[in-house]
Amino acid sequence: MGQFKDEPSENRFEQDFDSDGGHGRVWADYAVRGGARMILHVEAEQGLRGSGAAGRFMQSMAEYAREKGLRLFPRCSYAVLWHKRHPDYDDVLA
Template sequence: MTETFRHNPELSRYELEVDGLLAVADYQRSGHRLVIPHVEADMALRGTGAAGRLMSKVAETARAEGMRITPLCSYAAAWLKRNDPDLIA
């Protein structure tokens, strides 16, 4: 399995590519907040933990940049509550 995390500022999203398939987290920046309205994984990735690994990288990136996350997406909100509640803005 080959996995690559990247920031795609042209599309305002973070991407996790797994064997050519994508999990994405759309975002908007608002001051020191990263607003996440949508997280989605390719159908073939669902149930594999790819979206969770993506959110882990997004949280790591936000923390490194001194940002907090405002999750509008129910998946992002649930993931943050379980794994990194201190980042929720």
């Protein structure tokens, strides 16, 4: 699993993963709203789909937000559902 990165010039969080299907990236596009990052879209490259990489990415994003004092505002259906299933990260929600 690669290092979680914030690419502010692209309004994107991203992380690389290795799986049985090979190497790939998961990313989330966001919009900045004050101190919050509105999560607009989460996507995994084809070779990672079904591997659990997107869930591990979401956990990395929540831990990054907690560490940096950011708030996340999930808008895409995947991010909303992930946060509903992981109430232990409610403290990072906007």
